Amino acid sequence: MILLKLTRNELYKIFSLVRSYIGMILFTGIVPLILWGYGMGTSHIEGQIESSVSDMFFIEGSPTNGYTAAYFIMNFFWIHIPFLLALVGGDIFAGEHANGTFRVYATRPISRLSIFLSKVLATTIYTFIFVFYFGILTLGLGLIWHGGGDMLVFHDGVLILESSDALVRFFLAYSFSFVNMVLVSSIAIFFSTMVRNAVGPVIGTMALFIFILMVSTLPLEVFKSIQPYLFTTYFSNWEQAFYDPIPWGDLFRGVGLVFSNIVMFLGIALIIFRRKDILS
Amino acid sequence: MTETELITTQPINSIAADQSSPALACFGLSKKFKSIQALDNVSLTVPRGSIFGFLGPNGAGKSTLIRVVAGLIAADNGHFDILGKSSLKGHKVREGMSTLVDRADFYKNLSAYQNMKILGRITGHDSDEHINRLLDLLGLYDRRKDKVKTFSQGMKQRLGLAQSLLPDPKLLVLDEPTTGLDPQGMHEIRDFILKIAAEQNVTIFLSSHLLHEVELICSDIALIFNGKLAAQGSMQNIFREIDNVTIELEVEDSKTTLAFLEKNDLVSQVTPLANAISIEIHYNKIPELIRLMTAAKINIFSVSQRNRLENYFLSLMEEK
Numbered sequence: 221m222i223l224l225k226l227t228r229n230e231l232y233k234i235f236s237l238v239r240s241y242i243g244m245i246l247f248t249g250i251v252p253l254i255l256w257g258y259g260m261g262t263s264h265i266e267g268q269i270e271s272s273v274s275d276m277f278f279i280e281g282s283p284t285n286g287y288t289a290a291y292f293i294m295n296f297f298w299i300h301i302p303f304l305l306a307l308v309g310g311d312i313f314a315g316e317h318a319n320g321t322f323r324v325y326a327t328r329p330i331s332r333l334s335i336f337l338s339k340v341l342a343t344t345i346y347t348f349i350f351v352f353y354f355g356i357l358t359l360g361l362g363l364i365w366h367g368g369g370d371m372l373v374f375h376d377g378v379l380i381l382e383s384s385d386a387l388v389r390f391f392l393a394y395s396f397s398f399v400n401m402v403l404v405s406s407i408a409i410f411f412s413t414m415v416r417n418a419v420g421p422v423i424g425t426m427a428l429f430i431f432i433l434m435v436s437t438l439p440l441e442v443f444k445s446i447q448p449y450l451f452t453t454y455f456s457n458w459e460q461a462f463y464d465p466i467p468w469g470d471l472f473r474g475v476g477l478v479f480s481n482i483v484m485f486l487g488i489a490l491i492i493f494r495r496k497d498i499l500s
Numbered sequence: 501m502t503e504t505e506l507i508t509t510q511p512i513n514s515i516a517a518d519q520s521s522p523a524l525a526c527f528g529l530s531k532k533f534k535s536i537q538a539l540d541n542v543s544l545t546v547p548r549g550s551i552f553g554f555l556g557p558n559g560a561g562k563s564t565l566i567r568v569v570a571g572l573i574a575a576d577n578g579h580f581d582i583l584g585k586s587s588l589k590g591h592k593v594r595e596g597m598s599t600l601v602d603r604a605d606f607y608k609n610l611s612a613y614q615n616m617k618i619l620g621r622i623t624g625h626d627s628d629e630h631i632n633r634l635l636d637l638l639g640l641y642d643r644r645k646d647k648v649k650t651f652s653q654g655m656k657q658r659l660g661l662a663q664s665l666l667p668d669p670k671l672l673v674l675d676e677p678t679t680g681l682d683p684q685g686m687h688e689i690r691d692f693i694l695k696i697a698a699e700q701n702v703t704i705f706l707s708s709h710l711l712h713e714v715e716l717i718c719s720d721i722a723l724i725f726n727g728k729l730a731a732q733g734s735m736q737n738i739f740r741e742i743d744n745v746t747i748e749l750e751v752e753d754s755k756t757t758l759a760f761l762e763k764n765d766l767v768s769q770v771t772p773l774a775n776a777i778s779i780e781i782h783y784n785k786i787p788e789l790i791r792l793m794t795a796a797k798i799n800i801f802s803v804s805q806r807n808r809l810e811n812y813f814l815s816l817m818e819e820k
Contacts, residue, residue, distance in 0.1 A: 222622070229618050236609055320605030324663065327570040327601065328622050329594040497573035 230342030243304030286363035287371035287386045293358045302404040309408025310421030317416040355394045373462045392461035410485040413492045451481045521584030523548045523671045523703035529578035538564040540727040553718035554707040561727040562707040566675045570599040598669035604660025608649040623667040638662040654685030673705045715809040748776045752799035
């Protein structure tokens, strides 16, 4: 019960801050722009695709429809969303330290564990809302703008997914992406418990994210052996939701590793937070 | 002075004397920050119903003790009881206690009402009626919808007090609540503290380095130096321990009075001031002197004891 009350408080605090809406406002502006640009630039691609595959397949609707547009946009943003999520996750503990409000909050007869869990829960809910909004915006607006139809996926050639299957695939893709984004938020929370200003955790999260991303994508032999253990290796695993057949084993192995990283970062953050002296 | 020599007293204005456990009892609290021993085996007892002043110079360990009791930092050794509940049983020890540590801070982008609501929700004290009553008590009802970032420091401090009263505490711990306030703001906070203690039946534990402030409102005090408790007891008993005090007399005829005092054996030092006469006298001899002056037909307008606590404080510091 107390956890629910505290989580409600945390959500109230998150959504009272302008920074919590920056990402959503940004996407509200940029997604329609991309969809407009996508529509302007795909007419000749559309013709090429139709002429090259029409003798082999019957494509329902336009091949450059709303599904394909949403898939196209997803590719763009999984590298940018972490930064926007870190703005909120990084502030969740450090912001209270900076404002001095922790002194007020932490002196109430509630356990540090409850405070911690409520903040983690609220950040996870915010992450969910963010990903959900991104999904609704890209997919919803894409379908309204460019219509539905069979979906083209470029993986080992051209893969055509039936329109009835596309929505399920998107649901899976967003679900896996959500887990990845929870990891980003967890890293931001981890840094947030260590410092007393909200800028440090954002920079720390992005620095760690970029560093590990570089190591996991560099085609150097020396890094090959550790790449399967780096969480960023699995940050594009949402793409696998569009493969046929879906490589469930690979997908869940990736989710498992990402989840273990979430537990590790939050576990360390909890230890730090429970032992932390609130001096100012 | 060792702990066994500390002055032991009963509360002056014990409101809840029937309840046997003290409002706050600390047992051998110690805390070290790197090489600095912030608290060194501190044991103290805050009687229920008292306004308890916790005094010490800057860096003496006042805030550290309050932060330990408030759950902001962990003690290295020792434990404490709040309203009879032991800290060994975890965070629930703070049920019934509320704290305003140092300067009051808020979610500045939220209104006074919203700030109250957030904290009230934690303990289930977030009804509109309760929040509005407290805002009214602290004179902030008319500004309840305004964002806290538009408040003056005095208003923020009052809002901090209102927040600390949200859970209907039996023990209110205030750490230097008048810090950063102008004289009017300080006066207001003092009045509110007295009002809260009287009307809400709350024990107040007040940390301050402003001796005059403590002298004005506290019934009991404890003094801490370099992390060690130096003295503890009721204000009245502590003052009885003081041999000589300085008092100021405002009289009708200064010249006659000066001549009278200089010949009087009770008075050890006489200093004429601009509008009064300052004398040093043994605390217990004050009533006798006033009787003698009245008998000598000296018209006395006022007798005020100056820097009583300050004298005591400084003498203890010298001992240390």
